Amino acid sequence: MIRLSKGLLLGCELFLSSIIHLLFGFYIFSTAVAADLSQSLIGSTRPSNTNEETRIRESIYELREANASSSTKSVPPIVLVHGIFGFGKGRLGGLSYFAGAEKKDEFVLVPDLGSLTSIHDRARELFYYLKGGRVDYGEEHSNIYGHSRFGRVYEKGHYPEWDEDHPVHFVGHSAGAQVVRVLQQMLHDKEFAGYDDTSEDWILSLTALSGAFNGTTRTYYDGMRPEDGRSLKPICLLQLCRLGATIYDWLDIAWLKNYYNFGFDHFHMSWRNTGLSGLADLLLCYSGPFATGDWILPDLTIQGSIKINAGLQTFKNTFYFSYATKMTRHIRGVTVPSSFAGTHPLLLIRVMQMCRWRYPAYLPLPYKGYRDEDWEDNDGALNTISMTHPRIPVEHPSCLVVHDSDCHPLQPGIWYYKILEGDHIFFILNRERAGVQFDLIYDSIFRNCRKHIFRTSHQPTLPNQTPS
Secondary structure, eight states: OHHHHHHHHHHHHHHHHHHHHHHHHHHHHHHHHHHHHHHHHHHHHSOOOOHHHHHHHHHHHHHHHHHHHHHHHHSOOEEEEOOTTOOOTTSSTTOOTTTTGGGGSSSEEOOOOOSSBOHHHHHHHHHHHHHOEEEEOOHHHHHHHTSOSEEEEESSOSSTTOBTTBOEEEEEETHHHHHHHHHHHHHHHTOSTTOTTOOGGGEEEEEEESOOSSOOTHHHHHTBOTTTSSSBOSSSHHHHHHHHHHHHHHHOOHHHHHHOOOSOGGGOOSHHHHHHHHHHHHHTTSSSHHHHTOBHHHHHSHHHHHHHHTTOOOOTTSEEEEEEEEOEEEETTEEEESOSTTSOHHHHHHHHHHHTOOOOTTSOOSSTTOOGGGGOOBOSSSBHHHHSSOOSSSOOOEEEOSSGGGGOSOOTTSEEEEEEEOOTTTTSSOHHHHTHHHHHHHHHHHHIIIIIOOOSOOOOOOOOOOOO
């Protein structure tokens, strides 16, 4: 009877979570389509421009392009990197993942990376987005995970002069922050074929907004097995996500994928390549990214994050900042949501569940010193302990910032972090939700990039030791 009741409760929770996620996804997609249709209708009802008007408009556009080009000579770009299920400039019509924050500076880039692809694959895509050329996922990695070595082609990089003398600022939301860390390690290890001069000093600063550094217990609620942090439970939210993404990629409808792309093109899952038998293999998890584990969710488990972090360093010449978020508070020793009305419906159920997370007693602890209570504070998607700075399997240098004076003068090689009240999507998609805090946060980030973070010399970096 108890088992039946528990099963019914889990079934109801899965049904409710699925409906909420589907409705939210439909809302985002339909908003983008409606905005595009509205613009098209407005354009079609306007009177035709005269040749003089067209010439003036083109001149203004060329002037803006020239100004933007000249700005690249004096300031490094700020690159905004989206998280899981995210999108960059050019996807979903004119919708902005960062809620228009990119308009706050004259030289901001917003790359479109795979929304469900692995941290490794996204880091490789980010490199070629900036430098240009054909995305190379690496021969060894591609052979292990069964996809093409090469991906899309960037005819012209968005910042082809990128090097140690022309470094870049990165701002990453959620998994986007971990993507940048992996990219920086790849630059240090010179892993890009044909580029023998890369180094960690190509990255001037990394700022994380709700950064996914140490994994999240939400992955287990969504369906990842805590036994291995890689396989899925038979019935769970992620299974529905897997089926939906597989069918979406197999159908390969061009106009849909122009709006939104999960990023699995290098797996060649289209019906043109696989046919009906291939679809069956994909759905049964005999082939594709979900069969090999080369997608983002295994990277976001605690086990997956430990594996990734074991090979990553915090570098001595790079400035690091982190804004961790939480929607919880403590009442008489019990962790509870801090606000029901202020938490997005997409995240509310998970906030409550993650407050009560307990690592399965029949499994060995994921790392030395693990405590369940450390992982209770969360923002509905990530645990707050995961967002402050890299801390497992080893603790990296860090400094909690309560007042801005705590981090002046700024020192490279240290993770300065703040803990803010807000859920996981508080600073993206809808700036009205965050209100004045939206401008305060992004103005502070961009001000740091433009006024306070600069490299005074280009002397070789001393060999970095793994933080202890």
